[in-house]
Amino acid sequence: MKVACPTTLAEAISHKALGFTPVAGATDLWAHWPVRTANHDLSYVDLSGLHELRGIAWSAEHLTLGALTTYWDTMQDSRVNAEFPLLIAAARYVGAIQIQSRGTWAGNIANGSPAADGVPALMALDARVRLVGSNGERTVPLDRFYTGYRATVMGVDELITAILVPRRTYSFTAFEKVGPRRAQAITKVGFAVAHSADGWRVVANSMAATVRRCPSLEAILNASHPNPPAEPDLRAAASKDLAPISDIRSTAEYRTEVFARLLRSTLATMTARP
Amino acid sequence: MSHDTMHIAFTLNGKAVEIDVLPHERLLDTLRYTLGLTGAKEGCGEGECGACTVHLDGLPVNSCLVPTFQVRGRDVRTVEHLSPALLAPLHECGATQCGACTPGVVMAAAWIRDNSHLLSRFSIRELMAGNLCRCTGYDGIVHGVERLVASEQGAA
Ligand SMILES: Cc1cc2nc3c(=O)[nH]c(=O)nc-3n(C[C@H](O)[C@H](O)[C@H](O)COP(=O)(O)OP(=O)(O)OC[C@H]3O[C@@H](n4cnc5c(N)ncnc54)[C@H](O)[C@@H]3O)c2cc1C
Ligand code: FES
Ligand code: FES
Numbered sequence: 001m002k003v004a005c006p007t008t009l010a011e012a013i014s015h016k017a018l019g020f021t022p023v024a025g026a027t028d029l030w031a032h033w034p035v036r037t038a039n040h041d042l043s044y045v046d047l048s049g050l051h052e053l054r055g056i057a058w059s060a061e062h063l064t065l066g067a068l069t070t071y072w073d074t075m076q077d078s079r080v081n082a083e084f085p086l087l088i089a090a091a092r093y094v095g096a097i098q099i100q101s102r103g104t105w106a107g108n109i110a111n112g113s114p115a116a117d118g119v120p121a122l123m124a125l126d127a128r129v130r131l132v133g134s135n136g137e138r139t140v141p142l143d144r145f146y147t148g149y150r151a152t153v154m155g156v157d158e159l160i161t162a163i164l165v166p167r168r169t170y171s172f173t174a175f176e177k178v179g180p181r182r183a184q185a186i187t188k189v190g191f192a193v194a195h196s197a198d199g200w201r202v203v204a205n206s207m208a209a210t211v212r213r214c215p216s217l218e219a220i221l222n223a224s225h226p227n228p229p230a231e232p233d234l235r236a237a238a239s240k241d242l243a244p245i246s247d248i249r250s251t252a253e254y255r256t257e258v259f260a261r262l263l264r265s266t267l268a269t270m271t272a273r274p
Numbered sequence: 275m276s277h278d279t280m281h282i283a284f285t286l287n288g289k290a291v292e293i294d295v296l297p298h299e300r301l302l303d304t305l306r307y308t309l310g311l312t313g314a315k316e317g318c319g320e321g322e323c324g325a326c327t328v329h330l331d332g333l334p335v336n337s338c339l340v341p342t343f344q345v346r347g348r349d350v351r352t353v354e355h356l357s358p359a360l361l362a363p364l365h366e367c368g369a370t371q372c373g374a375c376t377p378g379v380v381m382a383a384a385w386i387r388d389n390s391h392l393l394s395r396f397s398i399r400e401l402m403a404g405n406l407c408r409c410t411g412y413d414g415i416v417h418g419v420e421r422l423v424a425s426e427q428g429a430a
Contacts, residue, residue: 001297002278003280003341005280023341026341027321027339030300030338031320033298044297044341046344096324096403096404097333097382097404098324098327098335099321099336099404101330101333101334183400183403184321184322
């Protein structure tokens with residue numbers, strides 16, 4: 001096993017291009033430590049020394065989370081709490097404080113798990129991912145970042161350097177996670193929902209091979225707005241958008257049923273509000 | 275399959291240390307086997323149980339998930355740095371039985387005591403959710419932390 005600890009982004013990118021695995025908070029990577037170290041040929045590039053990846057910044061259009069921003073960094077930021085409660089709701093569901101203090105939003109994106117809890121919240125807010133590689137920089141909408149199970153558009157030489165979250169006025173946001181317990185549990189069924197002048201966003205996790213937006217659900221929500229859609233329509237749309245599997249954590253039937261009921265009751269809390 | 279060792283410097287319990295580590299070393303092992311600090315325990319080795327909790331730059335982290343090379347230049351505090359007096363409220367509330375979880379529980383509890391303003395937004399249960407205990411049933415732990423926080427506020 002080899003480790004590079006660069007101090008500039010350019011060095012980090014050249015290591016990534018050579019096949020080094022980036023390490024941020026290591027909460028995904030080191031959780032499989034015995035397996036990983038058995039393979040002595042692995043090489044890692046540590047991102048933790050890269051100051052250009054740190055920090056939370058605000059512009060008129062965006063909240064920008066540097067790639068090393070942890071869940072805890074956002075949970076203790078009063079401005080993020082005030083303007084993006086959806087991000088905070090999701091962060092509080094990730095692991096527990098010992099994970100929130102180390103795990104990064106960018107690591108959650110790059111890891112590519114369909115059960116990721118940070119990704120649906122970011123995707124429901126139309127976040128974009130800034131990638132930097134040997135040929136420069138590009139920005140990809142998060143809802144076009146995944147191409148399949150744990151597959152992404154990120155090039156071999158590319159790193160995530162920041163996440164951009166557009167600043168909008170939201171009339172409603174909600175985050176739900178169903179798991180065996182609240183803390184330290186992998187999501188069986190989850191979603192993030194948001195409504196702004198740009199319309200409805202519904203993003204599901206653990207309901208398909210990737211975290212994904214639900215275009216049919218968004219369309220019926222937009223059509224029936226401000227009322228929630230009828231339950232049969234909601235179920236029909238959900239079955240078009242989602243392809244849950246049965247695995248060690250749950251069954252496809254359970255996931256489908258709980259998703260539909262939880263989404264319905266979440267939308268009901270919205271209309272119950274003045 | 276050669277392992278190049280890495281030379282790193284960091285602050286451990288208030289003192290500067292410089293050591294050679296293997297690239298794949300976890301902070302938990304460096305503390306226990308290189309530095310002789312056996313307070314942090316290995317329960318699960320995968321971030322679930324919190325028995326290995328230490329403070330990194332003032333925040334609770336699972337040392338089983340921290341590559342040692344990442345602590346270069348940073349501040350690490352372990353349970354050995356804390357006053358044994360911290361245990362009293364936990365003992366009084368029945369928060370200790372076999373003791374396997376206790377070093378991690380105490381590290382989380384000390385962090386809550388030092389940041390008690392967090393309790394306006396987070397419950398003790400939420401902040402202690404990353405510390406599993408197979409013996410006590412948690413109520414004792416929650417009461418112990420409440421008592422610890424209250425004694426600190428009384429003392430201040
Ligand atoms: C006990 C435990 C509980 C957990 N609970 C949850 C949970 O409830 N919900 C949840 O969603 N996740 C959970 N996780 C998973 C993990 O904590 C999150 O996915 C976290 O966000 C990962 O971030 P990290 O910085 O630790 O990533 P790392 O482990 O450092 O990296 C993860 C992946 O991302 C890549 N990567 C990291 N940063 C970059 C970058 N800037 N550019 C390109 N690639 C990059 C790495 O190469 C690696 O493939 C849990 C993990 C543990 C151990
Ligand atoms: S041993 Fe580190 S969390 Fe269990
Ligand atoms: S006292 Fe035995 S695990 Fe907590």
